[in-house]
Amino acid sequence: MRIWAIANQKGGVGKTTTTLALGRGLAALGHRVLLIDLDPHSSLTRAFGVPLDPPPKGVLDLFSTPPADLSGLLRESGIPGLSYVCAQTALATLERRSANQPGLGLALQNALTRHARHHDYILLDCPPTLGLLMINALAAADRLVIPTQAEPLALHGLAGMSRTADMVERSRRRPLPVSILPTLFDRRTRAGTETLKQMQDSYGERVWEDAIPVDTRICAVETLTQPGAPGEYPGRGLSAYRRALEWILAEDAQAMEQAA
Ligand code: ADP
Ligand code: MG
Numbered sequence: 001m002r003i004w005a006i007a008n009q010k011g012g013v014g015k016t017t018t019t020l021a022l023g024r025g026l027a028a029l030g031h032r033v034l035l036i037d038l039d040p041h042s043s044l045t046r047a048f049g050v051p052l053d054p055p056p057k058g059v060l061d062l063f064s065t066p067p068a069d070l071s072g073l074l075r076e077s078g079i080p081g082l083s084y085v086c087a088q089t090a091l092a093t094l095e096r097r098s099a100n101q102p103g104l105g106l107a108l109q110n111a112l113t114r115h116a117r118h119h120d121y122i123l124l125d126c127p128p129t130l131g132l133l134m135i136n137a138l139a140a141a142d143r144l145v146i147p148t149q150a151e152p153l154a155l156h157g158l159a160g161m162s163r164t165a166d167m168v169e170r171s172r173r174r175p176l177p178v179s180i181l182p183t184l185f186d187r188r189t190r191a192g193t194e195t196l197k198q199m200q201d202s203y204g205e206r207v208w209e210d211a212i213p214v215d216t217r218i219c220a221v222e223t224l225t226q227p228g229a230p231g232e233y234p235g236r237g238l239s240a241y242r243r244a245l246e247w248i249l250a251e252d253a254q255a256m257e258q259a260a
Contacts, residue, residue: 004144007134010161012149018183020044031081032118032119038124038136057073057086062107135168150196185212223238
């Protein structure tokens with residue numbers, strides 16, 4: 001089982017879209033994939049059409065005492081091989097309510113470890129804030145995928161996320177390889193092209209050499225949450241995500257080889 005955290009301390013950079021697109025891609029390759037919505041905004045949960053009132057069972061239940069078993073929280077997406085766990089909006093208050101409880105930073109990792117046999121890939125759609133949920137995700141992850149908008153202001157978010165990753169790596173004493181995925185790229189603007197170049201200069205091989213283009217077809221939730229023919233990728237955006245997935249898989253294979 002491989003766990004990828006999809007994170008950036010900035011909102012609107014394509015984290016949820018990336019989680020769905022990569023998850024779909026992995027499932028189309030025949031893997032058993034689980035997506036976990038860790039964002040109180042519940043975008044991924046909403047994308048699957050789950051009503052939030054009354055709140056569904058989900059991630060919050062992993063933080064209760066005693067914690068729920070992950071297997072009781074899974075939902076089937078209708079796409080073969082792809083299931084998911086919902087986020088509840090009450091996750092937003094988790095931080096405050098659990099301030100004095102020790103050990104909660106590993107709640108997710110513990111749940112995933114107990115569940116290891118059932119999935120090949122688990123993708124964690126992170127919230128845009130550095131808090132308990134993000135810490136849980138980074139503690140559990142084998143890889144950090146940072147979607148980052150190819151525009152100048154996004155470079156700050158990327159620097160912040162990169163520092164956070166370094167900090168986590170030091171404290172957990174296990175490498176956390178990073179894959180930076182330029183998203184929402186508009187080839188026609190100079191700012192986009194220049195930002196891409198700057199990212200590559202600063203972060204080298206950690207940055208994908210290509211970028212996910214702006215593609216309005218990706219915004220339509222059906223594109224990502226409805227079953228299609230296996231391996232079917234309509235549009236530029238999704239075909240770029242398929243190439244991005246190949247790159248991440250190759251990086252992952254290399255990292256595992258080095259660790260062995
Ligand atoms: P985050 O999870 O980082 O907040 P989202 O994945 O929700 O970001 O994306 C933010 C918005 O941008 C959403 O409305 C989404 O549909 C849209 N979006 C994401 N990627 C693309 C893309 N490649 N082309 C066009 N729109 C996109
Ligand atoms: Mg999101």
